[in-house]
Amino acid sequence: MSRTQSAAEEKTVHKDESSAPPPLLEVTDLSVEFRTSAGQVRAVDGLSYRVEAGRTLAIVGESGSGKSVSSLAVLGLLPDTATVTAGTARLDGVDLLALSRKEHRARCGDQVAMVFQDALAALNPVHTVGYQLTEALRARRGMSRADARKRAVELLDLVKVPNAKARVKEYPHEFSGGMRQRVMIASALSLDPAVLIADEPTTALDVTVQAQVLRLLAEIQAERQMGLVLITHDLGVVAGVADDVTVMYAGRAVEQAPVVPVYTAPAHPYTRALLRSIPSASGTGRLPVIPGRPPSPAAMPSGCPFHPRCDAVRGVCRTEVPPHAVPAEGRMSACHFADDILAGRDPAPDGSGNDRGDSGGDHG
Amino acid sequence: MAEPVLEVRDLVKHYPVRNGLLRRSVSAVKAVDGVSLTLDRGRTLGLVGESGSGKSTLARVLVGVEPPTSGQVLVDGEDVSRLSRAGRKQLRRDVQMVFQDPYTSLNPRMSVSEIVGEPFAIHGISPAGGRRAAVGELLELVGLDPDHAARYPHQFSGGQRQRVGIARALALRPKILVCDEPVSALDVSVQGQVINLLEDLQAELGLSYLFVAHDLGVVRHIAHDVAVMYLGRIVEQGAEAEVYDGAQHPYTQALLSAVPVPDPSVRLVATGGARVEPAGTTDPVTGAGATGSVGAIVLEGDPPSPVDPPSGCPFHTRCWLAPTLPEARTEPASAQPPADRPDLGLRQVPTVCETDVPALAPRSPGTSPGAAGGASHVVACHFARELVDPRVEV
Incomplete structure (x- = not known):
């Protein structure tokens, strides 16, 4: 218990001295391109984020x-059609993206682990859960079969799979969706990673089970002081677990901030629209929606990529790519009118808006 | 109409x-x-x-x-x-x-x-x-x-x-x-x-x-109307406003409280270290009310198999309410958990939940305001009357 308590204290300390601790993982200016029949297509464009010990970043x-795609790039798991065209991903000060494939794997495997969305597809149906949990341990640590089995039971206990001793002998199909996702988490934890990346870990699950899995992730994160990256499409899901939020649109980060202000005072119209579109159990009537759909990376709109769907669009948005504005300390918003959105007012009509946008552009 | x-x-x-x-x-x-x-x-x-x-x-x-x-x-x-x-x-x-x-x-x-x-x-x-x-x-x-x-x-x-x-x-x-x-x-x-x-x-x-x-x-x-199903049966049914604002069945209440709230002040895990779950917990209701002020109900485990549904009320094995009822405390503990499922632990629930299947019955009038359409709101729970506010702390 004392361990958890000190961990919690440490966490608040980190929060106060915002830039003091070195991040576990720091991604800077990452760009990823895919080779398609329509030519080179940019899927990630200048993305930067930091993952700190004991904190949860929601993307x-x-x-x-x-x-x-950005997480796959960090892990070196991009398909052959994709290339990292720019940027660095520093893990303990070493740029993973500059390493050879083999070195990348060696470094990453130990310290960065990933939990995938679809646990049924990610687990091998012909091996027992116990075998899959310890595959990494046996391969990397040279553990004996008996030790590995023991460790597998411990891991299942850790993720609160009931009756772990009997269940290590079972196959993935014998587990329910929620239990399978726990197995995935257990296997990701087997090498004691410093950073855990969870890609939509609860999207395929029922709401009741979703709450269980998120709580489990949050508990393990707090206990081990891991850096946790939660990737999701639903802002509603991560509100209760995230410390920091990065909102992405069309390959770019459009807003980055600590969790509370993102929800209480979003600084980007896209974040604002996403928040409104969450169907809540206390609201009735028509759901507010974001009109249209995300642009295809092969046909990116001019100016701000969000402008065709934005409810506060002005002239400058159609022509100029917005700079990374800092509307308040510790916040980033890629919007020409970040200050206005943050203050909860509509940007001034076109004439003056243009001037403001231009001056913002000079900074960027 | x-x-x-x-x-x-x-x-x-x-x-x-x-x-x-x-x-x-x-x-x-x-x-x-x-x-x-x-x-x-x-x-x-x-x-x-x-x-x-x-x-x-x-x-x-x-x-x-x-x-x-x-x-x-x-x-x-x-x-x-x-x-x-x-x-x-x-x-x-x-x-x-x-x-x-x-x-x-x-x-x-x-x-x-x-x-x-x-x-x-x-x-x-x-x-x-x-x-x-x-x-x-x-x-x-x-x-x-x-x-x-x-x-x-x-x-x-x-x-x-x-x-x-x-x-x-x-x-x-x-x-x-x-x-x-x-x-x-x-x-x-x-x-x-x-x-x-x-x-x-x-x-x-x-x-x-x-x-x-x-x-x-x-x-x-x-x-316009909502029916809540659990293990092949309807456990609560009624007009949308009645079910959402006056949920009577503990399962409906758990489902409602599991809907993620886009509010960062409601933390899923207490950060102050106030509540640390002991390792190997066997109490399946520890999740209830664990997040403090809001009292989100987190159901433990998965629904039981529909091949062999529990006796009595199908929800009694996961019910967060039943073990908290006074009836559960005064009665002797039920049979030992089956050897292959020690995780079920010793949960005490009122005997009636284990033996009798609750029928879908109209909610009792007057438990919450606006219960005019009372007869159309039906709940299958022996203790439905005693639930007033799903968000109260247990």
Whole structure:
């Protein structure tokens, strides 16, 4: 118990001295391109984020926003058609993206682990859960079969799978969706990673089970002081667990901030619209929606990529890519009118808006 | 107004479990175990429950994909099982389905115009103005560009694909649309678009919807009435406002409290180290009220197997309320947990929960304001009366 308590104290200390601790993982200016029949297509464009020990970063975005691709790039799991065209991903000060594939794997495997969305597809149906849990341990640590089995039971206990001793002998199909996701988490934890990346870990689950799995992740994170990255399309889901939020749109980060202000005073119209579109159990009537759909990376709109769907669009948005504005300390918003959105007012009509946007552009 | 277009009476759907050399039926998966529902014309009935609650099986029986084991399905007052061959064909036109996953429910090798026009071909109908024009109209109706009719499903986004699925379901001008988790595979930002489209279509075409989903937030926005299913049975049913604002069944309350709240001040895990769960906890109710002020109810474990549902109230093995009742404390502990499931622990619940199946009964009047339509709000819980506010701390 004391361990958890001191961990919690440490956490508040970190929060106060915002830039003091070195991040576990620091991604800077990451760009990823895919080779397609329509030519080179940019899926991630200049993304930066930091993952700190004992903190949870939520990366939020719609399908195709580049949120998953950016994590795959960090882990070196990109498909052959994709290349990292710019940027660094520093883990303990070493740029993973500059390493050879083999070195990348060696470094990453030990310290960064990933939990995938679809546990049924990610687990091998022909091996027992116990075998899959300890595959990494046996391969990397040279553990004996008996020790590995013992460790597998411990891991299942850790993720609160009831009756772990009997269940290590079972196959993935014998587990329910929620239990399978626990197995995935257990296997990701087997090498005691410093950073855990969970890609939509609860999207395929029932609401009741979703709450269980999120709570489990949050508990393990707090206990081990891991850095946790939660990738999701639903801002509602991560409100209770995230410390920091990065909202992605069309391959770019459009808003980055600590969790509370993102929800109470969003600084980007996209974040604002996403928040409104969450169907709540206390509201009735028509759901507010974001009109249209995310742009195809092959046909990016001019100016701000969000402008065709934005409810506060002005002239400058159609022509100028917005700079990374800092509307308040510790916050980033890629909007020409970040200050106005943050203050909860509509940007001034076009004439003056143009001037403001231009001056913002000079800073960027 | 209250004219039922669809009635379900005591519907049962069991799947036999066969075993041994002779493949004898040894037991049954009780997917749907005595469900009665009424869907009024032009209205939406939301059917809510976890995976395995039988809600999708019920939907499949209603559209005629699966025959019921027993019970009746009445469409426009006519018993479906007694229909002639021609009558059944007409029924299939009247009751259409929208599927959950727009990525697998559309044939990737058929163009959108072939997909949407296929119902015409199957039923041998030539719509006025020709099939091509009809497909164009349908696409326009669901907000798609008719010029894209020659495209293939992979060229569309998830939300657009779901619109194609809806256009296909609407082709034969059905009366009832059974929507099985139509938005759960979509991004939150797109879910609203599809829900609003369904509402518009209902107003325009006078459709009736059976809307199956596990997300209570989504259901509230579209449903007029809500039925909550657990292990093949309905545990609570009533008008939308009654069920959401005055939930009486502990399961409904747990489901409601599990809907994620977009409020960062409600932390899922206490950060102050105030509550540390002991390792190997055996108390299945520790989750209840654990987050402090808001008292989110987190159900432990998964629903039990429908092959061997618990005796008495099917929910008693996961119920967060039963062990807290005074009745549970005064009675002797029930039998030891089975050897293969020590995790079940020694939960004390009132004996009546273990022995008697609670019947769906009208909620007691006066437990909450606005209980005017009391008789239509029914709950299957022995202790339903004692629950007032799902958000109180336990």
